[in-house]
Amino acid sequence: MSRTDTAPGLAARSAPYRAVIASRVSSQRSHRTSFRVDLLSSLLVGLVELAEVAVLYLQVERIGGLDLAAALLVFAIADVGFSVADMVVGHCDNIPTYVRAGTLDVFYLRPQPLLLQLMTSDLQLRRIARAAVGVVALVVALGLTDPPFTVRTVALLVVALVSATLCFAAMFVWAGGVQFFLIDGAETTNAFVYGGRYAATQPATVWGRPLLVVFGFFFPMAFTAYLPVVTLLDLDGGQQLGLPGWIGWTAPLAALWAWALAAVSWRLGVRHYQGGGG
Amino acid sequence: MRGSGRTYWRLLVAGFRRQSTYRLAALGGLVANATFGFLKVAILFAAVRAAGGELEGYDVGAISAYIWVSQAMLGSVNLNGRTDLAERIRTGDVAVDFLRPVDVQGAFVATEVGRSLFAFLPRGLPTLAIGVLVVGVPLPDHAWALPLGLVSLLLAVTISATTVYLLATSGFWIVETRGLQILYMVLSGFLAGLFIPIWFFPEWLAVLASATPFPAMLMYPTDVLSGRVDGSGALMHVLVQVGWLLATVAAGQWLTRAGRRRLEVQGG
Numbered sequence: 001m002s003r004t005d006t007a008p009g010l011a012a013r014s015a016p017y018r019a020v021i022a023s024r025v026s027s028q029r030s031h032r033t034s035f036r037v038d039l040l041s042s043l044l045v046g047l048v049e050l051a052e053v054a055v056l057y058l059q060v061e062r063i064g065g066l067d068l069a070a071a072l073l074v075f076a077i078a079d080v081g082f083s084v085a086d087m088v089v090g091h092c093d094n095i096p097t098y099v100r101a102g103t104l105d106v107f108y109l110r111p112q113p114l115l116l117q118l119m120t121s122d123l124q125l126r127r128i129a130r131a132a133v134g135v136v137a138l139v140v141a142l143g144l145t146d147p148p149f150t151v152r153t154v155a156l157l158v159v160a161l162v163s164a165t166l167c168f169a170a171m172f173v174w175a176g177g178v179q180f181f182l183i184d185g186a187e188t189t190n191a192f193v194y195g196g197r198y199a200a201t202q203p204a205t206v207w208g209r210p211l212l213v214v215f216g217f218f219f220p221m222a223f224t225a226y227l228p229v230v231t232l233l234d235l236d237g238g239q240q241l242g243l244p245g246w247i248g249w250t251a252p253l254a255a256l257w258a259w260a261l262a263a264v265s266w267r268l269g270v271r272h273y274q275g276g277g278g
Numbered sequence: 279m280r281g282s283g284r285t286y287w288r289l290l291v292a293g294f295r296r297q298s299t300y301r302l303a304a305l306g307g308l309v310a311n312a313t314f315g316f317l318k319v320a321i322l323f324a325a326v327r328a329a330g331g332e333l334e335g336y337d338v339g340a341i342s343a344y345i346w347v348s349q350a351m352l353g354s355v356n357l358n359g360r361t362d363l364a365e366r367i368r369t370g371d372v373a374v375d376f377l378r379p380v381d382v383q384g385a386f387v388a389t390e391v392g393r394s395l396f397a398f399l400p401r402g403l404p405t406l407a408i409g410v411l412v413v414g415v416p417l418p419d420h421a422w423a424l425p426l427g428l429v430s431l432l433l434a435v436t437i438s439a440t441t442v443y444l445l446a447t448s449g450f451w452i453v454e455t456r457g458l459q460i461l462y463m464v465l466s467g468f469l470a471g472l473f474i475p476i477w478f479f480p481e482w483l484a485v486l487a488s489a490t491p492f493p494a495m496l497m498y499p500t501d502v503l504s505g506r507v508d509g510s511g512a513l514m515h516v517l518v519q520v521g522w523l524l525a526t527v528a529a530g531q532w533l534t535r536a537g538r539r540r541l542e543v544q545g546g
Binding site: 037038042044048051055056059063064182183184186188189192195199202206207210214 | 300302303305306307309310312313314316317320321322323324325328329333334457458460461464465468473474478479480483
């Protein structure tokens with residue numbers, strides 16, 4: 001296919017996805033009461049997760065070199081990233097259900113990539129409410145930690161938020177690929193996807209070596225929020241881990257690594273799938 | 279007509295055996311429980327050390343016991359609110375359950391408790407063993423913390439079953455209970471003291487948590503088993519649990535009877 005074909009083709013090729021997403025949006029808005037309860041629940045999920053962090057830091061001055069304000073900033077970046085990723089690819093969690101029910105075969109029949117179909121199959125608007133908690137926390141945390149309002153600060157925040165979202169999205173896709181093999185054992189991947197979310201809100205300095213290997217580097221959760229905040233606020237967490245002060249800027253590399261893992265896992269999983277028969 | 283005690287015992291055993299077929303799921307649960315356990319150890323140990331070695335009555339040993347006992351209980355208490363019964367009420371299949379010569383609530387609770395007890399074998403005990411071997415968990419100071427703790431544990435899994443039963447029966451009045459179920463999932467873990475002991479909460483939040491049955495499902499048995507509370511404190515925890523059990527059973531009986539009158543089965 002030559003380059004000239006793809007440019008005008010993009011709008012046409014994305015048309016089915018746009019149509020599907022528009023129909024999801026209108027279908028969710030049509031059941032208003034149910035949608036409101038969903039929004040409220042999602043808001044509460046965000047608040048409870050915030051409380052889990054805040055309660056601990058209200059008890060003691062600092063944990064692992066973070067005070068309440070800095071911990072709030074770490075939480076906020078991780079939470080915004082996770083909420084957005086969850087909204088877009090979170091329903092990869094449903095793969096075992098689809099596989100068991102045999103409904104996954106339908107996706108294979110359509111002439112569109114499987115992952116794109118899954119992404120648009122169940123876009124949950126209510127998850128916006130959860131991201132809202134993260135955004136408010138981010139604004140408050142920035143007010144409390146008061147980093148200098150410079151190009152560097154803004155750039156680092158943007159890099160961190162985009163990388164965090166990409167990292168968490170990669171985790172969901174990685175887990176999705178593994179679930180083709182595990183089916184009943186899907187909870188195994190929860191340990192790393194949701195465990196990873198929990199880990200991302202912690203200062204990596206409190207981890208022992210095994211946790212550092214798993215959540216610091218293999219699944220680069222420390223790079224989603226903690227290390228960018230260390231660089232942003234000029235804390236000594238990086239040095240304690242033997243990392244340079246500018247380590248937070250390398251978050252995009254971590255996202256790249258996470259997506260490499262996700263791509264391998266997804267390809268193997270999709271090829272492994274044998275169909276529901278029938 | 280009600281079934282005899284033997285019937286419910288058989289249902290309990292059936293629940294136990296049903297769960298035993300999901301071996302891979304149990305392994306997955308174990309991996310998740312242990313991973314979260316290690317993350318909790320990292321952050322909570324650091325918090326206790328930052329507080330100078332003791333935080334709200336917890337030293338490093340007590341917090342380790344709290345973490346591993348609560349992680350071990352996770353597979354056995356239903357903190358997500360998902361039940362087959364909710365689906366049976368939504369579809370109207372529950373009408374069949376009402377025809378059976380057993381109490382609907384009794385049968386549900388017996389089956390759930392059976393499943394919960396089984397979950398201790400492949401999930402609970404190995405999780406605790408990982409904690410004991412890798413991190414270290416001190417034994418409670420008093421020998422009788424163990425028998426009392428086991429009573430508290432049994433009460434906790436039963437209260438969890440009688441409480442999710444209440445959630446499921448709300449389906450007699452509202453058709454779509456998924457929103458409530460998510461609400462339950464969000465609040466139960468937090469108020470049960472899953473990520474942070476409720477004793478770390480600010481006063482008002484701790485009071486609020488104590489006004490719900492959730493601490494009786496996780497926090498109290500963890501306190502009793504780990505020996506953080508002893509003597510009258512431990513007895514008090516168990517008594518409060520008995521209170522919640524009676525209250526949730528009574529509410530469940532009442533909701534079942536009221537719901538049965540509301541039940542509308544769409545035939546055709």
